[in-house]
Amino acid sequence: MSLISSLIPSFAGAPAKTSDGAVARAGAADHGPALAPRYQVAETPEAFGLTVELPGVAKDGLELSVDNEQIRVMGRRAWHKPEAWTALHRETRETAFELVLEHGRAIDAEKVHAELRDGVLRVSLPKAEALKPRKIAVE
Numbered sequence: 001m002s003l004i005s006s007l008i009p010s011f012a013g014a015p016a017k018t019s020d021g022a023v024a025r026a027g028a029a030d031h032g033p034a035l036a037p038r039y040q041v042a043e044t045p046e047a048f049g050l051t052v053e054l055p056g057v058a059k060d061g062l063e064l065s066v067d068n069e070q071i072r073v074m075g076r077r078a079w080h081k082p083e084a085w086t087a088l089h090r091e092t093r094e095t096a097f098e099l100v101l102e103h104g105r106a107i108d109a110e111k112v113h114a115e116l117r118d119g120v121l122r123v124s125l126p127k128a129e130a131l132k133p134r135k136i137a138v139e
Contacts, residue, residue, distance in 0.1 A: 034074065034098040041101075045133055048107070048125040052099060055119035056092060062116060064123065066109045073121065074098040106131055 042049040052073055054062070062075040077095045081087065103125070111126040 034096040036099050037073070037097050039099060039101075047127055048103075050101075050121075050123040050125060052121040052123070053119065054097070054116070054121050057097075057116070057119065057121075059116055062121070064114050064121070066107060066112050066125070068105055068109070069102060071101045071103055071107070071123070071125070072098070073123075 038053045040051045042051075050071065054075075054077070056077040056079070057075060058078070061078055062073070065072045075097060077092070077097065079090075079092060079094050106128055108126045108128050112123065114121060114123045116122075
């Protein structure tokens with residue numbers, strides 16, 4: 001079992017969950033659960049990297065929080081119809097989204113850094129000191 005799957009079950013491919021613990025799935029924007037966005041996790045010796053696809057989401061429509069147990073990304077993709085414009089067909093809609101990943105105290109929450117650019121949220125999640133590899137001198 002890899003470090004990721006043992007410490008961070010959601011990173012290992014378990015379904016994302018909403019804040020009430022239900023598995024996130026499609027639902028109406030204002031009724032029912034939010035959508036869970038697509039995401040990827042990478043690991044280096046120093047940190048985890050979380051990449052979340054959020055097309056059409058602005059910074060003001062996004063909330064990211066990290067606590068001792070969970071990483072939570074939530075918000076809403078808004079769509080505003082331009083004035084004097086009639087849509088003949090539309091494949092996007094206003095959508096609430098929520099992604100909750102459990103990290104089991106593997107993250108140093110004080111050093112988390114996030115950046116939203118071109119519909120992609122990139123979050124650097126530095127590992128807690130206890131998880132970082134260290135060299136031990138043998139006497």
